[in-house]
Amino acid sequence: MEIKFIDLFAGIGGIRLGFEKAMQTFGIETKCVLSSEIDSKAAETYKINFGETPSGDIHEIHEIDEFDFLLAGFPCQPFSYAGKQKGFGDTRGTLFFEIERILEKYRPKGFLLENVRGLVSHDKGRTLKTIIENLEKLNYRVKYLILNSSNFGVPQNRVRIYIVGLLGEEPELTLQSDFGSSDSHQYKKQQLSLFDNVTNPTVKDILEDNNESTQKYICSNSFTDMLSKVVGNDFEKLHGVRLIDYRGGNSIHSWELGLKGDCTPEEIDFMNALIANRRKKIFGTHQDGKRLSIEQIKTFFDNPNIDEIVASLLKKGYLSEDSNKTYNPVAGNMSFEVFKFLDPDSISITLTSSDCHRLGIxxxxxxxxxTPRECARLQGFPDDFICHPEDQFAYKQFGNSVSVPVVEEVIYDLLMNNQKFFEEYLPTQEKAITQ
Incomplete structure (x- = not known):
């Protein structure tokens, strides 16, 4: 017996792919009776890959064929750390209640919802509490997991919440929440500390061969020339480097690139010392760092030519001065072709819809x-998945998507530990037990 499902806020079908793959493992046939996606370009990619055009606005969907399972990667903006965090005060936040409406009317056996990790702490936890309470009022028993894609064979630091529910029965799960490594440096340390021979994939494992397909993505000569001012001809020094003016560490800054005019080594040292020290508590607790006087700057940068250095940096526009003779860096326009070069021996930062196209290697x-294909691989999409033919939309779609292997593992775990609940869909009990 096939299991019928609906795919809401479907995007390009990442949750569907993971769900179908898990079902295939158990020999369960699937049928999608409804998909819904309001973004027309995402719907184009969905149609290319699944042969069906998703319905549009969920508010206008009132009649659905009977189904057994609901999938929904409902919009994350209201709950995201990067958003305004208005939650249910934001009209988009009420889209969750469209899920509730459909669950109440059709009473499917189960569901999987996916969202950003910010949902857990949003409004001091009240938003997630409201969601779970509303689901439980409909007689669904609910569990949620916070999982990092980097623990599921996907070389990306992507932490998301996965909410599963079964009608009238507590779901049993063996998976446990795991935030994973907080960044690529911690990930590398973690890999080195493992005593077995099992290591997760890294960025180098998802790269396309360096051939005609990657030529169009090579950085421009002008940008490459800027980078060479810092690393010379050894561009592998860029592994893991971020282009940003507000922080030190493994970063390159506008004054090092000569964005507003070339700087002397002394001027570069001055600017790097300033951004490294202006946030120290001895100068105050300003979030973005305090403006400092020459006397304060001399406590960490004592150079006999400091007056000339400051004058030159003011003239070039790297430094600002106020009426009190205090100084602060002026952030350059860092909207370069690449804002972050990934470390091939570690994991990627979290893909986002706005910045996918500016990640480098x-x-x-x-x-x-x-490339878009590499973005797809960073989300665990198979290579036979067809990207949108226009790069700008392909990047956005993969940045918005889910990591397919995580969904597959969550559904697999749900099926493996709740086989009696799904018994009517299993071909035979023997086939269901795969481990």
Whole structure:
């Protein structure tokens, strides 16, 4: 007996892919009776890959064929750390109640919802509490997991919440929440500390071969020339480097690139010392760092030519001065072709819809942007999944998507530990037990 499902806020079908793959493992046939996606470009990609055009606005969907399972990656903006965190005060936040409406009317056996990790702490936990309470009022027993894609064979630091529910029965799960490594440096340390021979994939494992397909993504000569001012001809020094003016560490800044005019080594040292020290508590607790006087700057940068250095940096526009003779860096326009070069021996930062196209990699000592196919692989999409033919939409869609293997593992775990609940769909009990 096939299991019928609906795919809401479907995007390009990442949750569907993971769900169907898990069902296939148990020999369960599936049928999608409804998909819904309001973004027309995402719907185009969905149709290319699944042969069906999703319905549009969920508010206008009132009649659905009977189904057994609901999938929904409901919009994350209201709950995201990057958003305004208005939650249910935001009209988009009420889209959850469309899920509730459909669950109440059709009473499917179960569901899987996916959202950003910010949902857990949003409004001091009240938003998630409201969601779970509303689901339980409909007689669904609910559990949620916070999982990092980097623990599921996907070389990306992507932490998301997965909410599963069964009608009238507590779901049993063996998976446990795990935030994973907080960044690529911690991930590398974690891999080195493992005593077995099992290691998760890293960025280098998802790269396309350096051939005709990657040529169009090579950084421009002008940008490459800027980068060479810092790393010379050894572009592999860019592994893991971020282009940003407000922080030190493994970063490159506008004054090092000569964005507003070339700087002397002394001027570069001054600017790097300023951003590294202006946030120290001895100068105050300002979030973005305090403006400092020459006397304060001399406590960490004592150079006999400091007056000339400051004057030159003011003239070039790297430094600002106020009426009190205090100084602060002026952030340059860092909207370069690449804002972050990934470390091939670690994991990627979290893909986002706005910045996917500006992630970079150095391959064979050539700096370039990562390709849409590489973005797809960072989300665990199979290589036979067809990307949108226009790069700008492909990048956005993969940045918005889910990591397919995580969904597959969550559904697999749900099926494995709740086989009696899904018994009517199993071909035979023997086939269901795969481990």
């Amino acid at each position: 150095v391959q064979d000592n050539v700096p370039r942007r990562i």
